[in-house]
Amino acid sequence: MENIGSTLTLSEARKKLKKEQQQLLKKRFFSNYSMVIGLVIVIFLMLLSFVGPYLTSYGPLDLEVNNRLQAPNADHLLGTDNFGRDLLTRIVYGARASISVGLSIAIITSIIGLAIGLYASYYKRLDQILMRICDGLMAIPGILLAIALMAALGPKVENVIIALSIVFTPYVARIVRSAALVVREQTYIEAMKAQGASSTRIIWLHVAPNVLSPLIVQATFIFADSIITEAALSFLGAGIPAPAPSWGNILYDGKLVIFNAWWMTVFPGLLIIIAVIGLNSMGDGLRDIMDPHYKKVTKKRSKAVKGKEEVA
Amino acid sequence: MSDVLLDIKNLKTHFYTETGHVTAVNGVSFNVKKGEIVGVVGESGCGKSVMSQTILRLFEEGTVEYEGEINFNGRNLLKLNKRQINKVRGNDISMIFQDPLSTLNPVHTVGRQIAESIILHQNASKKEAEEKAIELLRLVGIPSPEKRAKEYPHNLSGGMRQRAMIAVALACRPKLLIADEPTTALDVTIQAQILDLMNNLNEELDMGIIFITHDLGVVADLCSRVVVMYLGEIVEEASIEELFDRPLHPYTQGLIKSIPQLDGDRSAMLHTIEGTVPPLTRVPKGCRFAARCPFADEKCVASAPPVTEYTATQKVKCWHFEKILKNQEGIADVHTYS
Secondary structure, three states: OOOOOOHHHHHHHHHHHHHHHHHHHHHHHHOOHHHHHHHHHHHHHHHHHHOHHHHOOOOOOOOOHHHOOOOOOOOOOOOEOOOOOEHHHHHHHHHHHHHHHHHHHHHHHHHHHHHHHHHHHHOHHHHHHHHHHHHHHHHOOHHHHHHHHHHHHOOOHHHHHHHHHHHHHHHHHHHHHHHHHHHHOOHHHHHHHHOOOOHHHHHHHHHHHHHHHHHHHHHHHHHHHHHHHHHHHHHOOOOOOOOOOOHHHHHHHHHHOOOOOOHHHHHHHHHHHHHHHHHHHHHHHHHHHHOOOOOHHHHHHHHOHHHHHHHO | OOOEEEEEEEEEEEEEEOOEEEEEEEEEEEEEEOOOEEEEEOOOOOOHHHHHHHHOOOOOOOOEEEEEEEEEOOEEHHHOOHHHHHHHEOOOEEEEOOOOOOOOOOOOOHHHHHHHHHHHHOOOOHHHHHHHHHHHHHHOOOOOHHHHHOOOHHHOOHHHHHHHHHHHHHOOOOOEEEEEOOOOOOOHHHHHHHHHHHHHHHHHHOOEEEEEOOOHHHHHHHOOEEEEEEOOEEEEEEEHHHHHHOOOOHHHHHHHHOOOOOOOOOOOOOOOOOOOOOOHHHOOOOOOOHHHOOOOOHHHHHOOOOOEEOOOOOEEOOOOHHHHHHHHHHOOOOOOOO
16 A cells, blocks of 8 residues: 555654544544543542642641631631631641652552562462462451551551551562463463573563553542542541641541531541542543453443444 | 484372362473474363473462472473573573463553563663663564554554554563464454564574474374373374374374364265363273273273374374274275365
8 A cells, every 4th residue: 555655645644643543542532421520529639639738828737726616708708717827728737748648558569569469470379379369368358467567567558558568569469460360371472482581581571561441440440449548547546647638537526526527537538539530430440451351341331333334 | 414402301280179180181291493393283171281381380379289390491490490490481482372362461562562572671761661662562463563553452453453462472581482372263354464573583583383283184284293281191203294194092083083074075064073071070090081082992992001102203092003003004095174
């Protein structure tokens, strides 16, 4: 085909093709509602946690003893808590804590889980050892394990991250391992072996890129999970230590005055719900986009029959 | 006669599986000379692929045990340690696989994958390796290689992918290429192109090729010598002319008779070899082919036949090959296939 026609039309045709491909990608992206909704929420949360603190007129620890437990009003948009601290400010700072804890846990578990999963899939004997350890960790309910670890490590933000990373790493390792086991049996891995590549090279250069998409999807779910678990830990008093705001802490304070000050439990609770819904739906969307074999995609398409006809 | 490149002596490959001990390759001996194309034929499950992967020791250590010798350039490959065998793989001996659709990693560009082999074995920078990769793509006859090198495997057709795979295998100019059914997954026209390519490369680069296939037509086209395998053993080894003119082993005969003839009688049934290959866990005691052989008698069932050298280039493992030979002269020439 390329030989027909002059080079000018050829380059034009290529440009057109590229444009079409981009449009198709855009279409595919925006037709994926859960992805779009999730992404909007996540971006909103990111902005809230990283830009928000500069926009609030109060500090998270500023006490206004006269204005304790005020209902939402013009001065304090979401009201104040039992120490007279501005609730909006605390929620914004709490968002920063929750998001950064969740993000760090997602990143740390991804890296460690990736390494464990890859090596477990490649070496049979190591697999037995690593996976039994993971099984052991998974057998204990996550929150219980986290509380135990926090009790051992002491209440500190870093320790929350360490504890929850230990809790969630086995879930990532499992996913990576099962994906890597499939890749490992592919002919191209054997072909690389026949070309004389070392095991380390095969594992990191040839297997790892093939398991990235399930890993990324799992990481977003871990992100959401760790936000919930961190809030739960703080709520139980085993998370981020007291004066520093986190969504769980605010809920904990609000629990004491739940009949007098509904706003202290409703707003942080709402944000946790929004954050988790956002992250989960982004994870769902990512899975639809990244895994072409996933069945849900076709289901959605049947809803938009018109779009299908256009494509055909 | 040119010198011997690869000399396999009494090679055995044992697997230890849950169902028991299996010897997939049982006492195989043959050699490949420099620049020679040797065909290995046999039906599915006869140990062709296992043998080829044994040469490079591709099986996972611990589940498999090798016996015998694989001498390559004076070194026994079975005695090398992990790092030494990694140096041989891809550099001295390369391999191409059956299914071109899955032999290239979908996440790397074609050029990158060819460059990978070069980086592995030669002290080349990434840029040099990528330039060499483009040269290799040109060598295997891929049009506009500069562009193709930047593309991913899914952009290429099956035939092109197999060419790219051959380019990967040739990256370090190996002395021996093991082709494990490289044309089975391709359609006939592409198959012919790939065979031509391999023929040309064999002449240009003077590299030995072990060509594994179950297609006798391909063998006739390409190889100068043929090894016929059955159930982990070599039953006959012959030059290409001898094999088609005067097959000595009943199994070889059966294979040749089973080739559909274009000018044959269409209403007649195709010739088949009765029965199937027995599982390796239940190998017969005597001649392994006895149960399916039309010439078999008590002797065959009782004890395995020795390898007899009929001529300098033709060896056969059968008790009755002389009888078979006599029989054959009576029948019309089997060699209608070319």
